[in-house]
Amino acid sequence: MSGLPDLHVNAAGLCCSLGYHLDAAVCALRANMDHFRESAFYSQGGDPVQVASLPEKVYGAQRLQRWVEHAVQDCLSTIADPAALFDERRSAVVILVADAQRPSSEGDDPAEAVRAALERLAARYGVDAPAPAAYVIRHGRAGLVAGLRQARAALDAGKAQVLLVGVDSLLNAADINFYLQEERLFVPGNTDGFVPGEAAAALVLGATPAPTGGIRIAGLGSANERGTLDGSVPNRSEGLTAAIREACAEAQVAPGHLQFRLSDQNGEHFYTRDATNAITRVMAGTRQPAFLTLADKLGDIGAATGPAMLAWLSRDLHHPQRRPGHAGLLHLANDAGLRNAVVVHAPKE
Incomplete structure (x- = not known):
């Protein structure tokens, strides 16, 4: 032990191109599957850009909000007292979103999509209490450690649990065009690139492990x-x-x-x-x-x-x-x- 407060992952959820729920996604991951497919975005050479996406016709902030709802609901389905997650006296929320340098950061704020999703879920569970304090980390892929340190601080301050949510989508014109111009996407003629995707993931973190072990x-x-x-x-x-x-x-x-x-x-x-x-x-x-x-x-x-x-x-x-x-x-x-x-x-x- 390091002497610092422990962190345990006591519940988890994931909504991604492999499934709306963590169990579905894990099965696909174990089978080494992907869901890459051609999109409506095109490279400079006229080839469709491969993306990893779910077949939804909802776009923008509402799309991200839906992903977050699925991921958080995954968590709620496995914890003993779901309503406590929406009570500011017992919980805190940490939100990981894209870094401020991303071209799409000038559009809708993903953190607001998370807040909207949590409001809808709280209403569904009949919670009539002030929402937990939310801390937003804008470091993109490398926001995890800052988020976990914030969660550790909240637990050390007396919170019973922390909901950590990461949400992002690179499937928008601003980001796609930028990465195409930078020659960073995996398209015909460029193997030194990545496939853009989208997902929301949620974790319930505690200072002690859940009875099932975390x-x-x-x-x-x-x-x-x-x-x-x-x-x-x-x-x-x-x-x-x-x-x-x-x-x-x-x-x-x-x-x-x-x-x-x-x-x-x-x-x-x-x-x-x-x-x-x-x-x-x-x-x-x-x-x-x-x-x-x-x-x-x-x-x-x-x-x-x-x-x-x-x-x-x-x-x-x-x-x-x-x-x-x-x-x-x-x-x-x-x-x-x-x-x-x-x-x-x-x-x-």
Whole structure:
């Protein structure tokens, strides 16, 4: 133990291109399935852009609100007192959304879609109480550690539980056009790119595990990488290396004892090299951990990536035959240089 308050994932939900609910998505992930398909967006060469999306005809903020409702309802269906999640005296809310540099950030605020979804769900459960305080983290893919630290602070201040929600969609004209111009999408003629996606993921976090047992978040680390995507400053993976070492030190676990790593890398070579270099440096002289990814099944889901990782692990780490190990590492990065690392442990048997 690090001496810092424990964090346990006591309930989880996920709405993504593989399904409206976590159980459906997990089944598809275990089968290594994806739901990539042609979209109404076109590359400069006239080819349809592949995306990872659900077949809904609702767009904008209402679309995100619907994803959040599905993900949070997933959580509510497995906790003993769902109404308590909407009571400010007992709960807090942390919202992870896209970073402010994203072209689409000038449009509808995803955080408002989360608030609207929670209001609808509270009414459905007959809750007539002030809504919990909501903290918004705008770091895109690398918002997870800041969100977990905020959750830890809320629990330390006396809250019984924290609802952490990550929601994002890259399926809009502003983002698609920007990444096409930057040659960062996976389209014919460019293999150094990613498939844009959309998702909402929700976690109920507590200081103690649920009776059914929840995965334990043992260590958190974050740092900044000076290297840039355009290569104007060489990337030496110093940021991710520092973040991993901080997370391992907080968890009081040697990097060589980690049995798996779950990466947010999305197919762009820059992030693949960044992660590989950091892992090689940190794990020098030890056995390399099993390597897991989500983006090859879900596409790049931005700010929902970290919560989606933990949601997936909340299912598979419970099963001795399915889990990749007892202790593992999650690592994430964003375009601004922020790097995250999280050490997790499987529930005690």
